[in-house]
Amino acid sequence: MKDFITKIYSKRILILIDMILLNLALYVSFVLRFDTVEPWRYQFGFIPVITIIGIGSFYISNLYNRLWKYASIGELKSIVKNAAFINILFMTYTYFFQIDLPRSIPLINFMLIIFTLGGFRFALRILKDYLDHSRETQPESNVLIIGAGDAAEMIIREMHKHPELNKHIIGLIDDDPEKRNLEIHGIEVIGNRYDIPDVISNNNIDEVIIAIPSAPGSDIKEVYKLASRDSSVSVKTVPGMYEILQDEVNISQLREVKVEDLLRRDPVELKTDKISSYIEGKRVLVTGGGGSIGSELCRQVARFNPQQVIIFDIYENNAYLLQRELRERYPELNIFTAIGDVRDPDKLNYLFARFKPDVVFHAAAHKHVPLMENNPGEAVKNNIFGTRNVAMMADRYGAEKFVLISTDKAVNPTNVMGATKRVAEMVIQDFDNRSMTDFAAVRFGNVLGSCGSVVPIFKNQIAEGGPVTVTHKEVTRYFMTIPEAVQLVMQAGSISDGGEVFVLDMGEPVKIIDLARDLISLSGLEPEVDIDIEITGLRPGEKLYEELMSDSENNQATEHQRIFISNLAERPDCKLMNEIDKFCDLIDRDNNNKLIAMLKSLVKTYEPNRSNVQEVIFDEKFQQDINN
Template sequence: MVSRVRRIIALMLVDAVLINLAMYLALILRFDGFSKIPAAHLASSYQLLPLFTGVLVLTFYFTGLYNRLWRYASIGELLAVTSTVSLGSVIAIAAAYFFSAGTLQFSRGVFVLQWLLNVFLIGGSRLGWRLLRDYGLKPGPTKGGKPILIVGAGDAGAMVAKELKNHYNGQINLVGFIDDDPSKKKLQILGSLVLGGREEIPDIVKQHGVQEIVLAMPSAEGKMIREVVEICHKTDAGVKTIPGMYDLLEGNVTINQIREVQVEDLLGRAPVKVDLDSISHYLKGEVVLLTGAGGSIGSELCRQVAGFSPKKLLLLDVSENNVYDIEMELSNSFPQLDIYPIVKDVRDEQAVEQVFKLHNPKVVFHAAAHKHVPLMEVNPEEAIKNNVMGTYNVASAADKFGANKFVFVSTDKAVNPTSIMGASKRVAEMVIQHLDTVSSTNFVAVRFGNVLGSRGSVVPLFKKQIAEGGPVTVTHEEMVRYFMTIPEAVQLVIQAGAMAKGGEIFVLDMGEPVKIMDLAESLIRLSGFEPQEDIEIVVTGIRPGEKLYEELLTDEEGVNATNHKRIFVARPHDINGKLIEERVNNLRKGITPRNKYETEGFLQTFLPEFRNDESKMTG
């Protein structure tokens, strides 16, 4: 606090001197020399100087000019100086004419010159301090510094270069920039040239002995980043990147954010933008229930929902360890939030109803599910109990106790399903669509594909296999999947909840599908190895229930656009409510499938085409 006061006082003294200097320089310029200044004008200046100095310094103070960090002075700060000097000058001139009552003799031209000189001197002092700090007080770049090449000659590339020079100017040698825009070639950015396009990276690295390449392409598509990384890996230089646009806040890049390239960067897409006002409106001040709260999707839902100030957050999961972990995390991050941990099984109808009776949640996110395709092929009846009956229990309680919104987290595997897991999720979608027709609660489902980093997903598996020295296992050379990061998927789920009117199945734009073989090769290279040389890739064959490619819509559904360019809504088609009620009542009575044959029969009553050409096997 003391140092801040001293800084402000010092700035005020400097400005007072500059304001006085501007007055006398204005007189000298107006009358072509100090000796030619009329005595009356000189006498008037002695009377006006205290007034101008006091008014301008006070104006600077009250408009916050002394609260700026002038070491980062730029055009914005110079505009602030210009507007503040203008305001202060107008006030001072008005006060001079009012109090002098016409007794002062002073040329109007002097006032104009004084204004210009004040802007020049006061603005120049700030900019001069920055120039002194950036260039006069630091050692210049050394040829012996670490040679660095930046890929991307846009705003992000310029910010990276600026950060590197500010923090490591004596330790790095910025060789230049790479950009595919031919119009930028040979142009300079902060004193460094744009040397060429991506295809020239190997030659430039070799020519300049580049040791590190920094990717500054935060909004580039994953395909482009993959191509650039492939080229960079043909060199001996290390490769790093800045965060994607989703992670950047207001375009700021810091040295700490420059990191190793990760697989998420290779799957990048346009940044997600959400309507924060609509999200806040339906979550703020409400009791929110999240089932499957400790899972990959559920825990991220908890983190993001907690940021919208709900009245109470109910964390329901069958695993006490999962509930404990997410409760501890949220308690530290949101100490003021009312968090209630619940260890319950969604298959227990009475326990679920008790939760609703006790807490009366108004918004429900249902993420509890069995999701692993191969495991559900071996334990098919459990998919019905958890994914169908569990969904019905939570959804019917939401209806019974008057919840406003119910958002069901579904999957692209529910479309034309070939797996028990996918079929069970499709039936669960039908259940909530039916309930929407008979309830005042808005029931909606949200479908998306694979989520990077979720438990049991392919990327953690590949990383584990690489760490063990291989081999990396891929089920088929042509297998493709859609991918999203966990925060991105959850953000769109919450946004879909804000858009829900009832009965919709929202479909998230997953971008371009990614070939799993390409993903495996990229991940091996990111780990510093060469595919099939250092780490072997083995094709194991498609597992039961798997598809070569996933779909997001059935032929009957089609798709309609919404006011969010990343979210679409499937057109609803007829749901057999009578059949759903009949089958669900059987489940409630304990009449559940007991093996694979009975499970497939149960699913085929809803989905006649499901495995109708496959031989039935008892389980």
């Protein structure tokens, strides 16, 4: 039977059946109009006419180019359009040849064509779906879908299209009481989130799908905990709005719940017209383009139709992989990948002279706090001199915008990394005072999933059986997803007039120990039972909590509700560049203590970790030598 149905879907057989159904519809129209079964005296002369009109209409509308075994509302619309067109041509024919025809005939015929042609196709599809289901040999998986919105509708539709997946949807869960007992494609809303454990228990649920991409992380976390009480149930989710961007949700995007989902916040409302105004048709350079933030900047810049994207990174493997990815996703995009170091002014001069970028996103930096505590010279060379080199070239070659990626660790820094990033902010503010280029910096906190960040470290520790190491029970951090941070960086660039240090709304800080527990639970294990959590003590330069502003700073609102301008109490003076030059001799002499003392003289709020530094830092004579 299934093979027979497949043959009917062939173009030749469909055309033959359609011609028969067209003439049958016209015949029944006369029967209904004249209340007799013998209207052949009218019908016989119309057979060639309606057949030719029908073939012509179907050919013009490409009706037979559709895969009718997947017939849906779109195909029904095509049949309605064809039915209207056929009857208009038929009426024109009878009028032109002055054939007396009751005006009700075309109207009745219009409805019958839709009924016969559409009904025939959908009947075949229903029969095919029934046969497909009846032939399944594998046991079905019982599925519960959380959410009764657009994402859930798409998933239900996809599952109905693919019976080979063996998914039996038990019902929908939604907190909106107005949706209770309503149906989507025959699937009923059977309760709210607090009914999830009972529904799972009473219906032998095998899989739960969280289909609410716009929900905040707190909701995802609660739903996940309710759904995962039974360890045998697989809990999956659709991506959040940051991940899917403009794409629709489909089955292939379903994945296991990640910690990023539990921290999810309201989607960023981008003012895309403003971003387009400074990206579209422009040459965009991203330093550190192969890194976590830099690579995402390249991906999102590519969406705004730039003239060219220049990826600049010292690590060729990441840059190469990103180049391949962008060329696959955006085959028309002009990409150039340059390997080099922001500490190399000659390389930068060559790059800027050749490409003359209009927009520069400066993401290249050393960021690991403990490593920079032990290697302050490298932090100074990369974070300060590197920033000055790139800013100098942006100024020299007339870039329109320069955006520095900064960090919340630049606020009241207690470590070398934060202090050098604060000096980097001062560098771009100094350049803005005397340049035609708009220079700005954007501060934000930790980025989930970035290379070397806490989440990948915790995952590795869990995979090895633990323990998961946390430095202090009370340590907290601000977190963002990579796409969220990058979208806000690009938006900040669009509203910059020059000289601002933008601060992003990071939401509520998260306890690292809670993050560790969530990751253990997401791995299907129980914290403190299957995986131990070990407190190791704060590392050199590490704070209990991070700040986005110092006590002497305050935030100024912008037109975007998630972006603020920090009114800095500490401003660069005209001697800044001369002061920075003094670092060179200290680096050459590998004098870490004096380097840190020099940083403290530039960043008044910097409080170095005394346990890691000799007392020479606080020697008054040395401070006077620096100031002189």
